[in-house]
Amino acid sequence: MGFKRKRNDKEGDDDAGEEVREVSHTVKKSHVLPSSIKNKDQRSAVYAKIKQEKKRDKIKKTRARDAAEKKALELGEELPPKKVPRTIENTRELDETVCKPDDEELFAGHDADEFSSIIKRDSIPKILITTCRFNSTRGPAFISELLSVIPNAHYFKRGTYDLKKIVEYANNKDFTSIVVVHTNRREPDALVIIALPEGPTAHFKLSKLVLRKDIKGHGNPTGHTPELILNNFTTRLGNRVGRMIHSLFPQNPNFKGRRVVTFHNQRDFIFFRHHRYIFEQKETKQSDTKGKKVKEAKDEKSTFKGKTIARLQECGPRFTLKLRSLQHGTFDTKGGEYEWVHKAEMDTSRRRFFL
Amino acid sequence: MPRSSTVECGGCPPFRALSFDVLGLIKVIEARGGQQGNTPKIVERWGEPDASRCIVAVSINDRQNNPLVAVGRKNGEIELLSATNGDRRAAVIAEGGAIASMHLFKKEQSELSSRSCTLLTCTINGKAMLRSIEITNSSSDSNSTDDPSTTWNVCSAGTILCSSVDGNEKYALFGGKGVELNMWDLEKRDKNWSAKSPPKNNLDIFTPTWFTSAAFLDKDDHRKVVVGTNSHQVRLYDISAQRRPVISVDFRESPIKAVIGDLDGNTIYFGTGSGDLASVDMRTGKILGCFVGKCSGSIRSIVRHPEFPVIASCGLDGYLRVWDLKSRDLLSAVFLKQQLTNVVLDTNFSGEEPTSAAANSSPNDANAVMENQDEEDTLGPVKRKKSSKDNKQSKKHRKSKKKLEEEDDD
Numbered sequence: 093m094g095f096k097r098k099r100n101d102k103e104g105d106d107d108a109g110e111e112v113r114e115v116s117h118t119v120k121k122s123h124v125l126p127s128s129i130k131n132k133d134q135r136s137a138v139y140a141k142i143k144q145e146k147k148r149d150k151i152k153k154t155r156a157r158d159a160a161e162k163k164a165l166e167l168g169e170e171l172p173p174k175k176v177p178r179t180i181e182n183t184r185e186l187d188e189t190v191c192k193p194d195d196e197e198l199f200a201g202h203d204a205d206e207f208s209s210i211i212k213r214d215s216i217p218k219i220l221i222t223t224c225r226f227n228s229t230r231g232p233a234f235i236s237e238l239l240s241v242i243p244n245a246h247y248f249k250r251g252t253y254d255l256k257k258i259v260e261y262a263n264n265k266d267f268t269s270i271v272v273v274h275t276n277r278r279e280p281d282a283l284v285i286i287a288l289p290e291g292p293t294a295h296f297k298l299s300k301l302v303l304r305k306d307i308k309g310h311g312n313p314t315g316h317t318p319e320l321i322l323n324n325f326t327t328r329l330g331n332r333v334g335r336m337i338h339s340l341f342p343q344n345p346n347f348k349g350r351r352v353v354t355f356h357n358q359r360d361f362i363f364f365r366h367h368r369y370i371f372e373q374k375e376t377k378q379s380d381t382k383g384k385k386v387k388e389a390k391d392e393k394s395t396f397k398g399k400t401i402a403r404l405q406e407c408g409p410r411f412t413l414k415l416r417s418l419q420h421g422t423f424d425t426k427g428g429e430y431e432w433v434h435k436a437e438m439d440t441s442r443r444r445f446f447l
Numbered sequence: 448m449p450r451s452s453t454v455e456c457g458g459c460p461p462f463r464a465l466s467f468d469v470l471g472l473i474k475v476i477e478a479r480g481g482q483q484g485n486t487p488k489i490v491e492r493w494g495e496p497d498a499s500r501c502i503v504a505v506s507i508n509d510r511q512n513n514p515l516v517a518v519g520r521k522n523g524e525i526e527l528l529s530a531t532n533g534d535r536r537a538a539v540i541a542e543g544g545a546i547a548s549m550h551l552f553k554k555e556q557s558e559l560s561s562r563s564c565t566l567l568t569c570t571i572n573g574k575a576m577l578r579s580i581e582i583t584n585s586s587s588d589s590n591s592t593d594d595p596s597t598t599w600n601v602c603s604a605g606t607i608l609c610s611s612v613d614g615n616e617k618y619a620l621f622g623g624k625g626v627e628l629n630m631w632d633l634e635k636r637d638k639n640w641s642a643k644s645p646p647k648n649n650l651d652i653f654t655p656t657w658f659t660s661a662a663f664l665d666k667d668d669h670r671k672v673v674v675g676t677n678s679h680q681v682r683l684y685d686i687s688a689q690r691r692p693v694i695s696v697d698f699r700e701s702p703i704k705a706v707i708g709d710l711d712g713n714t715i716y717f718g719t720g721s722g723d724l725a726s727v728d729m730r731t732g733k734i735l736g737c738f739v740g741k742c743s744g745s746i747r748s749i750v751r752h753p754e755f756p757v758i759a760s761c762g763l764d765g766y767l768r769v770w771d772l773k774s775r776d777l778l779s780a781v782f783l784k785q786q787l788t789n790v791v792l793d794t795n796f797s798g799e800e801p802t803s804a805a806a807n808s809s810p811n812d813a814n815a816v817m818e819n820q821d822e823e824d825t826l827g828p829v830k831r832k833k834s835s836k837d838n839k840q841s842k843k844h845r846k847s848k849k850k851l852e853e854e855d856d857d
Contacts, residue, residue: 188782197496197784200470204498328765420745420763427677427702429720429745431763438741
């Protein structure tokens with residue numbers, strides 16, 4: 093719409109000197125929506141014209157922008173500011189719970205919370221992984237991959253034990269967290285993480301699970317302790333969830349293993365990825381790939397020598413988490429107090445995020 | 448375009464609230480009366496963040512001069528603070544377990560001077576203690592003397608989770624996990640009533656006793672008691688009628704965490720473990736309605752303002768929320784960063800003290816406040832408002848007086 097209006101203005105300016113009748117005619121014509129024309133030939137003609145004009149306009153704009161940039165480069169001036177597209181994330185609703193870096197209460201709270209002993213490396217994380225009562229097909233496969241992702245994780249068969257009993261058992265055996273994979277219709281669909289001994293319980297929805305064998309060109313992870321990347325956990329709640337995930341992994345990554353585990357939060361969805369990275373000398377890559385252009389490469393070699401690029405290889409699994417609730421204390425559905433529960437009434441806008 | 452998520456503030460009446468959190472901080476929140484300046488703001492913060500000083504129990508004595516707040520901490524320390532400026536007046540170390548609840552007596556006993564006050568504390572293993580604490584006016588040293596205090600055991604087993612003292616401060620109520628509700632006469636120190644658990648239901652299932660909150664329904668009537676249980680029930684006990692509950696109301700599926708009675712003696716307000724807040728008419732046991740407003744964390748404490756029709760609630764989501772009672776709308780929400788454990792209202796706060804200009808300046812800025820106080824005399828409209836309010840109040844008084852007279856005539 094905005095574009096159309098602009099065009100009208102232009103036309104109005106151009107035709108200002110001409111007869112009034114003509115002006116009114118052109119304006120009227122441009123107002124007509126192609127969809128309101130009943131004759132197909134006419135409609136398509138009008139539509140094509142509009143489309144062409146749009147395209148021309150766009151090209152003109154990009155050219156002007158490029159020219160301005162080039163000019164600025166030549167003159168050594170500052171480049172014109174790049175336009176940032178408006179996305180849902182950067183137009184997020186103002187949230188007062190977003191953590192500020194100079195907040196002493198936040199850090200005091202961090203020091204006092206349930207995960208601080210692990211994060212300060214006073215204790216080593218030890219994870220118990222179990223399932224819901226009925227577990228088959230993709231569930232066990234997912235758990236075997238989780239065991240390879242999380243170091244010092246132990247799988248225990250669920251049997252018919254109550255989760256509260258398992259919590260008790262894990263407390264006695266000095267586990268620091270419990271991860272419960274819930275399966276529905278032979279497909280893992282929820283993840284419960286319980287911090288021990290008294291920590292919060294987070295309940296996640298699990299979706300978009302892709303196992304290692306389904307990832308093309310996947311790698312197999314080594315036994316090194318992974319590096320952990322937590323992205324975008326900005327609010328108080330996000331911080332807490334992030335720290336909870338943080339406390340699942342050992343705090344001494346082995347950088348020789350070049351293994352990275354990423355939890356990336358975007359619009360309240362937490363994306364899990366597991367990669368291995370490698371640094372490659374660019375020259376060797378060139379000689380490998382460009383068999384024909386060896387001569388050219390030889391000339392360039394002198395300039396590109398020593399430059400390295402990083403390559404990623406995904407070694408699954410790949411899944412997405414969404415927080416449903418965060419419970420105060422360990423798992424207790426009947427008498428539990430919630431620190432945060434998602435309720436339908438909180439979804440007032442698509443630009444409102446909680447993590 | 449992004450909409451701002453700040454709640455629409457529909458004219459919050461002037462109030463002053465103190466919030467207490469898990470890091471042992473006390474924050475003062477004030478809302479000024481007036482057209483612009485009615486958004487509640489954090490005015491002061493008392494104490495330094497320290498997790499071992501987590502506040503577990505609170506009681507306020509909001510008398511006209513020198514109001515006091517009693518604060519029970521996780522490390523067993525009981526402090527008496529001035530509610531106006533947070534000065535520490537006295538401190539005692541409590542022995543015998545963590546504090547479950549406390550009550551600071553409002554009426555002054557004749558033999559005690561105004562320099563001491565009486566405090567009822569109860570630990571989670573059922574040791575109730577009445578002690579009088581002498582107040583030292585100097586804030587620096589707190590050499591309080593623990594007078595011969597009286598201790599008694601409320602229960603032999605189980606944990607005390609809630610207690611309440613009635614309006615005349617003669618009776619106290621205790622209940623908890625595995626502890627049936629019992630009422631004690633504070634003067635004679637004997638148990639004058641205890642509840643009996645409700646019978647098994649039609650499936651022959653017995654729900655174990657687990658009271659999570661208790662309150663007296665009416666200020667002057669110690670016979671009617673409202674409690675909330677862990678099995679999402681709100682019960683009304685009438686001690687003159689029977690030992691089993693008179694009415695019990697089921698509400699959703701999470702435990703009731705806070706209960707408070709209204710001034711009229713019929714309506715109660717309660718909050719649950721999943722952040723629902725609702726009101727029930729206790730004559731019929733019907734739910735009047737829920738307070739809807741994006742409240743996502745367990746509600747730990749509710750207070751009713753004695754004059755204005757508002758309640759304030761706080762909980763684990765770190766927000767202090769103020770609700771209108773008639774429309775059940777959210778008036779305002781203040782983010783206080785930590786998980787909150789308690790909230791109390793300072794009822795003597797009138798809101799007229801600083802001028803409307805205070806709304807524009809940051810409340811933390813001490814200088815600005817000082818300036819405002821200087822300007823205070825010059826500004827007219829605020830004063831007018833005050834007078835109008837006074838008129839209203841006096842009208843009310845007159846009305847009530849008339850009523851009384853009529854009743855007398857009858």
